[in-house]
Amino acid sequence: MAQQADGSRQSPSTTPSANGPSAPPPPPPRPGISLSVPPPIAATVQPPGIARLARSLWIAGFAAGIAVVVFGFLDRDAHFERLKGVISGMVADGDAQAVDGATAVVFLGSLAMIALVVAMEAVLLAVLFKRRVWARWALAPLVLLHAVVTVITADFVVAPGADGVLATVLLAAQFILAAAGLILLFFPTTTVWLLSEKFSERLGERPA
Secondary structure: OEEOOOOOEEOOOOOOOOOOOOOOOOOOOOOOOOOOOOOOOOOOOOOOHHHHHHHHHHHHHHHHHHHHHHHHHHOHHHHHHHHHHHHHOOOOOOOHHHHHHHHHHHHHHHHHHHHHHHHHHHHHHHHHOOOOHHHHHHHHHHHHHHHHHHHHHHHHHOOOHHHHHHHHHHHHHHHHHHHHHHHHHOOHHHHHHHHHHHHHHHHHHOOO
16 A cells, blocks of 8 residues: 555555456346246157067068069060950950050059059058057058959969069068068057157146
């Protein structure tokens, strides 16, 4: 503390000098307390091994069905010639144009039915793996429709003899894989995983 000429003491100045350190800035204001509770973060539940196996079987069945459609379309000329003899007896006047048109409708319609069933099953399978239980029950009658479509279209898309062995194997594999995949989707482990979605939704709707 400095002493003046008259003997009094002078208190040190609180104002910082131009060359001295500046005073630290005041701390920022604290945020207010929020009474709202943030929503819980939903945990990602991985499908069990049985469900993943079922999905693999379904995908393999889809591949077999698509192969039937692709190979049949590429070999459509041979199928048309084979079916013309069958359909010509069904057309009353035997007109060549009518026979050609009916043959194309029957064969291409059969391929379209197979492709449609595969597409419907693929959509429902994708919905099911979002843990929607109703999609599993929708797949059950669809597999029965799959069997009906397989029986109806087999006579039109499968050539007789050794030429139709590949198409026969693919059609059979498509249905067997779909049926096996459906059975696995009803296993208890898969059921618990599917129902966990409803359980998590109920927890999210429960008031805090």
